[in-house]
Each structure stands twice: as C-alpha cells, then as structure tokens.
Amino acid sequence: xTRRLAFALAVLVLATLPFWLTNSYYVNIASxxxxxxxxxxxxxxxxxxxxLVSLGHAGLFGMASYAAALSVAGGAAHLTAAVLALxxxxxxxxxxxxxxxxxxxISFLMITLALGQILWGIAxxxxxxxxxxxGINLLSRPAPFGISLESPQAFYLATLAAFLLVVTAMEIFxxxxxxxxxxxTRDQPRRMTALGYNVWLIRFLxxxxxxxxxxxxxxxxxxxxxFVSPHALSLATSAEALLMVISGGTGTLIGPIAGAALVxxxxxxxxxxxxxxxxxxxxxxxxxxxxMPEGLVPGMLRLWRAMRRARRARAAAAHLG
Amino acid sequence: xxxxxxxxxxxxxxxxxxxxxxxxxVKEGERxxxxxxxxxxxxxxxxxxxxxxxxxxxxxxLFGRDITRIPSRLRAHLGVARTYQIITLFPGETLLRNAVLxxxxxxxxxxxxxxxxxxxxxxxxxxxxxxxxxxxxxxxxRPLGETSYGERRRVEIAMALAQRPRxxxxxxxxxxxxxxxxxxxxxxxLGIPREVTIVMIEHDMDTALEFADRIxxxxxxxxxxxxxRAEVVADxxxxxxxxxx
Numbered sequence: 120x121t122r123r124l125a126f127a128l129a130v131l132v133l134a135t136l137p138f139w140l141t142n143s144y145y146v147n148i149a150s151x152x153x154x155x156x157x158x159x160x161x162x163x164x165x166x167x168x169x170x171l172v173s174l175g176h177a178g179l180f181g182m183a184s185y186a187a188a189l190s191v192a193g194g195a196a197h198l199t200a201a202v203l204a205l206x207x208x209x210x211x212x213x214x215x216x217x218x219x220x221x222x223x224x225i226s227f228l229m230i231t232l233a234l235g236q237i238l239w240g241i242a243x244x245x246x247x248x249x250x251x252x253x254g255i256n257l258l259s260r261p262a263p264f265g266i267s268l269e270s271p272q273a274f275y276l277a278t279l280a281a282f283l284l285v286v287t288a289m290e291i292f293x294x295x296x297x298x299x300x301x302x303x304t305r306d307q308p309r310r311m312t313a314l315g316y317n318v319w320l321i322r323f324l325x326x327x328x329x330x331x332x333x334x335x336x337x338x339x340x341x342x343x344x345x346f347v348s349p350h351a352l353s354l355a356t357s358a359e360a361l362l363m364v365i366s367g368g369t370g371t372l373i374g375p376i377a378g379a380a381l382v383x384x385x386x387x388x389x390x391x392x393x394x395x396x397x398x399x400x401x402x403x404x405x406x407x408x409x410x411m412p413e414g415l416v417p418g419m420l421r422l423w424r425a426m427r428r429a430r431r432a433r434a435a436a437a438h439l440g
Numbered sequence: 441x442x443x444x445x446x447x448x449x450x451x452x453x454x455x456x457x458x459x460x461x462x463x464x465x466v467k468e469g470e471r472x473x474x475x476x477x478x479x480x481x482x483x484x485x486x487x488x489x490x491x492x493x494x495x496x497x498x499x500x501x502l503f504g505r506d507i508t509r510i511p512s513r514l515r516a517h518l519g520v521a522r523t524y525q526i527i528t529l530f531p532g533e534t535l536l537r538n539a540v541l542x543x544x545x546x547x548x549x550x551x552x553x554x555x556x557x558x559x560x561x562x563x564x565x566x567x568x569x570x571x572x573x574x575x576x577x578x579x580x581x582r583p584l585g586e587t588s589y590g591e592r593r594r595v596e597i598a599m600a601l602a603q604r605p606r607x608x609x610x611x612x613x614x615x616x617x618x619x620x621x622x623x624x625x626x627x628x629x630l631g632i633p634r635e636v637t638i639v640m641i642e643h644d645m646d647t648a649l650e651f652a653d654r655i656x657x658x659x660x661x662x663x664x665x666x667x668x669r670a671e672v673v674a675d676x677x678x679x680x681x682x683x684x685x
Contacts, residue, residue, distance in 0.1 A: 296544055296560070297553040303530060303541050310528045313490055314545030314603070315516030328553075 133279055137272035146271040147343075152383045153275075153282040154339045159363040159375035160289055161332035166361065167370030168298065169325050170305030172228050174357045175215060175235030179330045181352030182238060183208040183337030188255040188347050189248070197261030205334045211238070212330025216323050223308075235357055242349040254348030257341060268342065278339050285332055289372055292328070301325050302370075366407050368414025377416050441503065443468040443607055443637035449488060449498035451481075451661075458484045459495070460661035466607075466654075468503075469634040473648050473669075474641045476658035477681065482641045483525060485658070486609050489639075490522050491515050502607065517546060519606035523596040525615055525641070529584055535595055536580040539567035542599040570602035571595075574628055590621040597628065608632070610640040614647055622647045649673070657681065 137146055158180055165171045186207040190200035219230040242249045249255065260268040268274045292298045303311045304318045311318050341347050350356065363382050368374025382400065390396040411418025444466040451459035458481040466472045474482050487493040489500060491512030500508045507515055530538050540557070543566055544550045558564070571580045574594040584592065593613060600608055613629065614622045626647055632638065642648035655672035657665040665675045672678055 291556075292553050294556045294558070295553045296547075296549050296555065296557045297551055299537070299541060299557050300544065300550050306530050306532065307528055309492065310524070310530075311541075311545070312512045313492070313516060313522055314542055314599075315513050316545050316550065317513055 130283065133283075134276070136279075137275055143271040146275050148383060148387050150271070150275045150278045150339075150343060151387065152380045153278045154336055154343060155360070155363060155383055156376040156379035157282055157285050157336035157339070158333055158360050159367070159379045160285055160372075161329045161336060162360050163364050163369065163371075163375045164289075164292075164301075164325055164329040164332070166364050167375075168293065168301050168305065169322055171219075171223060171322065171326075172361065173215075173219070173231040173329075174228050174354065174361065175219075175231030175233075175238075176329075176333050176360055177352050177354070177356035178235035178238035179208055179212055179215065179333040180337040180340065180356065180360075181242060181347065181349075182211045183334035184341040184347040184351050185242060185249060185255065187338055187341055188257055191257060192255060198263075201261070201338055204338060205331060208330055208334030208337065209327060212327050212333075213323075215330065216326035220319060220322050220326065232354065232357070235352065236354065239349055239352040239354070242352050249349070252349060254346055257345040257347075260342045260345060274343065278343075281335060281339060285335060286372070286376075288332075293372065297321070297324075362404060366404055366415055368416035368418070371414065371416055374414045374416040378414070381415070441468045442466065442501070443470065443503060444489065444639065445499075445501040446485075446489070447499040447501070449485070449500065450496045451484060451488060451493060452496060458661050459488060462498075462658070462661070462663055464656050464663060464666060466637055466639060468637055470637055471651050471653045472637075472639045473652035473655045474639060474658060475643070475645065475648075475655060476664075479660075480658040481661040482658055483611055484661075486522060486611055486639075486641065489609060490520055516603065519604075520609070521600040521603045521605035521607070522609040523600050523611055523613060525611040527589075527592050527596060529592060529595055529599070531584055534581055534583050535571055535576055535587065535591075535598075536564065536567050538584060538595055539570045539580075539598055539602050540564060542570070542602045543567055546603055567602065570598045573601060574598040575624075590617055593617060593621070593625060594628070597625070601632070605636060608636050608638045610638060610642075612641055612643060614642060614644050626651065 136149055140146055140149070158176065162173060162176045165173050183204045187200045187204035190203045191197065195203065215231060215234050218234060219227050222230065243251060260274065262268060263277070266273065268277050300311070300316055300321050303316065304321050308318050337351070340351060359382060363378035364375045365378070366381060367376065367378025381403070385396055385400045385403070389399060393399055407415060442465050446462055446464050449459050449462045462485060474485070476482050484493065488495050491510065495508065499506060502515070502518055502520065507518065510518070530541060540563055543563055549560065549563070568577060568580050571577050574597050576591060576594055576598065579587070584595070587595070597613060610629070613625055617625065622644065629638070629651060640648065640651060649669060652669045654666070654668055656663060657672055657678055659681045664677050664681055665672050667675070
C-alpha cells in the first residue's frame, strides 16, 4: 500500500516537474536522467536479474540511434524510422545473445565488450554510411499526434511517458513467473536445468527484452540531441551505464534509476562548479563500493532500517527507565 | 517393468575413468541403494542419468524409452527428479518460493512474463503442500537463509517430490545430519509411495540399509557387487572394498 502511494506520489512529482522547475536547463537534465535511466534499467535485466554483466549495451543503444537517424535521413517518417530502429536493435540483440550466451561470467562480459566495439567501429570507420566521427544530424524531433516536442517541456513529458512505460513493464516482468525463472537461472543454473527449465532460452529472451529497452533509450537519446555520433556506442558509454546500475543497486528497480540520476547530475550540474567533476564522481563510486557494496538504494534502505531499530530500542529503554 | 536401465555406460574425465562399463536395472517401485567409497563414481552416475553429463558410450533407458540423447531439462519433464549432495537451493528466496520454482519448472506458466507470480494461488497451495509433506509447512514463508542445515536437506527433498517424479534420485540425503535428523529423513523417505522408484546414494550404511531392496556397490567406476540387501551385505567384496576389513 505504501509502495503504491509512493509510486503515485513519484509519478505526480515527475509529471508536474516542468511546471515547478521553470528553468529549461534543468528540465533538459531531467530528460537526460530519464533517458539514461531507461538504458540502466535495460542493462539491469541482464546484469541484475540474469547475473550476466554486459559491457556492450552502448552498442545496442547506439544501434537504435543510428538506425533511426539513417532511416529519417533516407526519407522515412519518424514512426517508420522508430519501428525500423527497434527492429534492427532486436536483430542486433539476437546476434549479441547468440554469440555471448555460449558463456557466462567474465567470458560473457568480454564477448559483449567485443561485439559492442565492432558496432562502434562500424559507426566510426564506415564513413560512407555513418558519416564517421561527424555523426548524423536529425532535422527535427518527431511530433506524435501532431504535438511538437521541440520545447524542453514537451520533450520531457514525452520521455517521461516512455520511461513510465518501461518502469511499469519492468515491474510486471520482475514479479512474473518468467522474471522469477530468470532470477533462478542467475542463482542456480544447474538446478534450474534439472527442474526442467530451458536456461539458455530464458537468457536469450531476457537479452532480447534488455536490447529492446536499450533501443527505446537510444531513440530518445537521438531525439534529445537531434544528433548521434560514434561516442554513443563507445565502451565509455557501456561502462557508464554499468556504473549507474552498480552504484544504484544491481537487481533492484529503483537502483538503476538512482544511479542514472547520480551520474547525470554529476556530469551536468556538478561540472559547472568543479572542473574535475570526474574525480568527484570516481570518489563517490569508491565510497559506494566501500560503504554500500550492494548499491545506493539497498544501502540506504539498510541504514534506514538500522536507524529505526536503534531508535525503537532507545525508546524502549527510555520507557523502561 | 524396468524404471531405469543403464547399459554399459562409460565416462572419463581426462585419463580418469569414472564410470567404467556400468550396467544396472532398477524395477518400477524399487528402492535401490548405491554405495561405494569416495570417488567411486556414484554422483557421476547420477549426473549421467539426469543428463548433466554426457556419456562417452552406453545407453540410458527410462521406462523403456532411450533417453541417452535427450537434454537434461527434458528428462525432468519425463519424470526424473533429483536432490543434490551439496545443497543447491535458491538462497535469497523463501522456502515457499523455492518450492514454487520447482513446480513452475514443469508448468507452461514459467514462460509467462505478465501475470504476478504471487497471485497464482494454486501454485502456492501446491508448494505449501510439498513443504508440509516434509514437515516444513509451518515455516514456508521463512527465507532460506534463516533455516538450519537440516531444514535445507528437507527442502531439497520437497523440491524433488513437488515435481511428482516417477524416478527420484537422492544423492546422500543424510550428509551432515545428526542421528535424530537422519532418522526423521529416513522416515520421510520410507513414507514415499511405491509409485515412485527411488535410487539413493548414501555413505551411511547403518541408516540406509533399512531403505534398500537391492544394493549396487561401485568401486573405481565399476559395479563390484549387485544384488539384494542380504546378498551384497554378505558379499566378501563389500567388506573388502567398502567396510575396509
């Protein structure tokens, strides 16, 4: 009940954000947070629930951006371009999964890293197709149902709608039998096979789901900047997404969102005051690993519970005294 | 009818032959005990029967059907269930969720990504019944991490029984238990109806003898003795190999 209330309250705050946060600069930062949170949530399906840490998700994210940008440049309407882009991302995810799911652990990480680098290489070096380092410009943002998304506020609300859709889908997925099966393959793959589960197929389908959500994030990333360059597919982007997941809390729903907020705020807000903001972000990550290895959200919950217990104990002691 | 038949099964790890031409047949409803010293290849034999390992040669028949090439997960659907010598459960979940995962493994519902698992009342009910069967009904909601080792041994058995197997493979179900706990688990195993054929690996002969109709003695991957309980116990090779006298 409290969970549902908290969720409703959070939605209300987020939906009214453009009205109380009047500075467009901050509205844009909120959009960025939502976009990166979608990518972090996508990665969390694999890294968190499947126990498969991918370092190639920027490849899938950028794949959607590039596919949509190229389709629009080729004359397609925005809707067609988006559908094509998501289809292309799904195909890429399937190829990623077929190759990387031969292994788990470090080998899985290395294979996804290599696959991500291949896509980055294509974006960077296949200049006749991708325009190389110069990237691709998009003339305008899409206008769904004739509503222009050119203003920061309108774009924020559209991104929020997609974000809420993704969060809801994640929530349903995690609580479903399939979600439970996926977590089972993370904890006891051998036992799962002996119980009759097709561990490979479960992981494969989870990979597709993860890739699709990464693709949705990639679309909004393109619409936000109206520009995409090879940097979107770089290893640095993959690592950043992974850091969001790990710092926020792997295998939780709120964790990756909090992690995305942390990184984006550091990047765009703290960098205005501190030149070496990367150093501060690094220090924060080290602190998280040292003091809250389970991530910010589960760590805070643990602290809060401990504090409440201590307060109750003190109250009980005072009562007795 | 023969529930399980193993014919001339071979398996080596590198140069070490762990299953050397093993043949055995277990009748439907039989209670078979497999004994042998450490490294005799008992657990490897189980892994071959469940399909976790592939044999170099030989055949495995389940109720007359050749399952040698059938993947492990499908053998569960054909009625093979097992427990593990080293406890292999879902540590972050409750006992109930552990049992639910066992039931879900054979249900088409396991592919469903949209219903809420905790709203599937009949599944939870069956899981509770499976836990009640091993005497854990009262603590079904407890996280596995807060249970004792003996209780986890019971969960292992509950997970296997929940799948209503035709062939149950128990890998050292008494390992690490106290004398009383062993007695309780033995009573539990003796209470399993005869529709279920049981093959059990066990070191503890004192506890396990009462269970066995027939005994197979393995040593260095070979079947040394195979016969009724009395025959194998009386066999001088049993004393030599196993009892170390």
